[in-house]
Amino acid sequence: MYFPIADVTVSPVLLMSVGFLVGILGGFFGVGGGFLAGPMMFWSGVPMNFVVGTDLAHMTGKSLVAARRHRALGHVDLKLGLYMVLGTVVGVEIGARIIEALQETGNIELTVGITYIVILVFISGFTAWESIRAIQMVRTDQIDVNKAVGFQGLSKRIQSVNIPPMVSFPVSGIECISLWMVLGVGFVTGILAGSLGVGGGFIRMPMLVYVLGIPTHVAVGTDLFEIVFSSAFGTITHAIKGNVDILMALVMQTGAAIGAQIGANATRFFAGPRIRLAFSVLPLIGAIMVVIRLVGGVMGH
Amino acid sequence: MKKMEPGILFRNLLIEIVIYSILIFGYYLLVLRWLDDWLLTIFNTNLVYYAAVGLGMILIQAVLLDFVTSYLMKFIKIDQFGSERIRDVFSDR
Numbered sequence: 001m002y003f004p005i006a007d008v009t010v011s012p013v014l015l016m017s018v019g020f021l022v023g024i025l026g027g028f029f030g031v032g033g034g035f036l037a038g039p040m041m042f043w044s045g046v047p048m049n050f051v052v053g054t055d056l057a058h059m060t061g062k063s064l065v066a067a068r069r070h071r072a073l074g075h076v077d078l079k080l081g082l083y084m085v086l087g088t089v090v091g092v093e094i095g096a097r098i099i100e101a102l103q104e105t106g107n108i109e110l111t112v113g114i115t116y117i118v119i120l121v122f123i124s125g126f127t128a129w130e131s132i133r134a135i136q137m138v139r140t141d142q143i144d145v146n147k148a149v150g151f152q153g154l155s156k157r158i159q160s161v162n163i164p165p166m167v168s169f170p171v172s173g174i175e176c177i178s179l180w181m182v183l184g185v186g187f188v189t190g191i192l193a194g195s196l197g198v199g200g201g202f203i204r205m206p207m208l209v210y211v212l213g214i215p216t217h218v219a220v221g222t223d224l225f226e227i228v229f230s231s232a233f234g235t236i237t238h239a240i241k242g243n244v245d246i247l248m249a250l251v252m253q254t255g256a257a258i259g260a261q262i263g264a265n266a267t268r269f270f271a272g273p274r275i276r277l278a279f280s281v282l283p284l285i286g287a288i289m290v291v292i293r294l295v296g297g298v299m300g301h
Numbered sequence: 302m303k304k305m306e307p308g309i310l311f312r313n314l315l316i317e318i319v320i321y322s323i324l325i326f327g328y329y330l331l332v333l334r335w336l337d338d339w340l341l342t343i344f345n346t347n348l349v350y351y352a353a354v355g356l357g358m359i360l361i362q363a364v365l366l367d368f369v370t371s372y373l374m375k376f377i378k379i380d381q382f383g384s385e386r387i388r389d390v391f392s393d394r
Contacts, residue, residue: 001335004341010327057355061363068367232356240354246355247340250362254325257366258318261374283359 006245014044016255019238023259027066029279030220030281031201033061034228034280035120037252039289046259048109050245052099058250059231062256069264075221077171078216081229083179084186084204084222088230091190096237098195109284113196113294119192119203120283120290127206128280130164134273154212172214172222185211190230200229202283207260209276215273224264325371363364 001012006059018040026107039050070076085090102108176248189204201223208219267275343351 002337004337005344009385010334016325057359061354061359063364063369065362065367070373162372175352188368232360235356235359236352237357240348242304242348244355246351247336249355250336251329253359253362254328254333254366255361258321258370258373261367261370262314265374287336 001251003245006046006248007048008046009045011046012251015031015251017060019252019257020259021162021255023062023066023256023261024129024263024266025259025282026059026062026201027069027260027263028220029201029263029275029282030070030205030223031279031282032056032231033201033256034059035116035202035286036289038116039286041290043292044293046245046248047272048112048203049099049103049243050248052239053235053243054249054252056231056238057244057246058142058252058256060228060235061253062260063143063227063231065205065257066260066264067221067228068285069261070224070267073221073268074265075217075267076086076225077169077218077222078225079167080130080169080182080212081171081222081225083167084226085229087186088190088226089233091192092188092230092234093190093237095106095195096241098191098235100241104127108293113290115295116290117287120287123203123206124280124282124287127276127283128200130210131273131277131280137278138273148230152213154211155209159213168280169214172212172218174213177212178228186226188274200288205279206276209227209272216275217267220267220275234254317376319369321373 002009019035020039020256026029026033032055035057037058038051042048042054046054067076097110100114102111159174159177161178161181163180166174166176166177167179167182169177185204185207189201189207192203204226205219205223206227208214208223209216215221235244239246270278340351340355343354
């Protein structure tokens with residue numbers, strides 16, 4: 001199928017399949033799936049600036065479907081999600097401007113690619129280490145599997161920071177935390193979302209768990225709720241800059257919608273540490289795909 | 302509530318995906334493939350309008366697809382699946 005806006009021909013079945021795959025992963029892990037969909041689109045020949053914007057557009061619809069399902073399961077902290085949106089929208093705008101500046105210098109592919117790889121490998125390694133530690137804690141200390149987190153030092157420190165205004169999140173089991181910490185997490189993930197063309201979920205979900213101390217299932221659902229807003233904002237900013245092929249996003253979304261429903265429902269069958277351990281593999285796959293693309297580009301030249 | 306065996310769940314999921322694929326194929330033939338000229342025109346004339354229309358289309362399609370997939374999920378009775386039994390298999394105790 002020819003997409004005249006991006007000026008590229010891509011199979012709609014391939015796009016729907018990519019949407020379906022990242023829909024399942026997104027619904028299950030609470031991520032937008034940009035770290036996988038992005039390289040796959042890039043690899044199939046879609047120009048990088050359209051990869052970023054179009055992926056955000058398809059992510060908006062898919063996350064809406066998954067967030068609605070997680071809300072029905074009681075996995076969404078609306079108050080936390082809305083506060084994080086405030087920090088995220090500022091970060092997304094700054095990230096989008098970074099992409100524009102890089103386009104002008106002509107270094108966009110290499111810079112975005114290397115940044116992707118470094119962040120993804122770090123997240124993968126850290127999450128794998130923590131979740132294995134949490135599973136061992138459950139086995140040796142016999143603690144509740146849903147409360148087991150192998151790295152709690154940071155979240156305890158963050159929750160003890162006393163910078164007003166202080167807020168509580170009963171759905172997430174947090175009695176008191178500084179609003180600035182919540183906004184800060186949203187801001188950092190917003191910059192990544194805008195500049196790397198991802199919803200930011202692949203870093204926000206671990207940050208919600210490890211930095212703010214949110215239970216894994218609630219982190220997954222709240223992350224998706226937040227991605228709806230952050231990716232919608234990113235879609236608007238990128239579309240105005242001419243970086244979105246809406247038709248391509250609509251085609252991808254048809255596969256993503258059912259994948260997101262299946263993924264969200266599947267979270268009912270797994271405990272937190274298992275979800276995080278499985279999650280740790282995803283960023284690594286994304287990093288490998290970016291390496292393949294970059295090496296291919298170098299060889300091509 | 303009667304619980305569903307894993308084999309039956311996967312069979313029903315497969316049925317759901319097949320039915321959904323047929324619906325989406327029809328949607329693609331009747332709607333999506335006719336949008337390219339119209340979207341290209343507004344893309345070339347007014348990017349702000351294009352952005353607003355694009356986001357609107359994404360959200361409307363998401364709600365419609367959510368309705369369809371939710372209906373199909375009820376149709377295959379996924380909620381009757383024995384979640385507690387499977388949770389025991391995948392959890393750590």
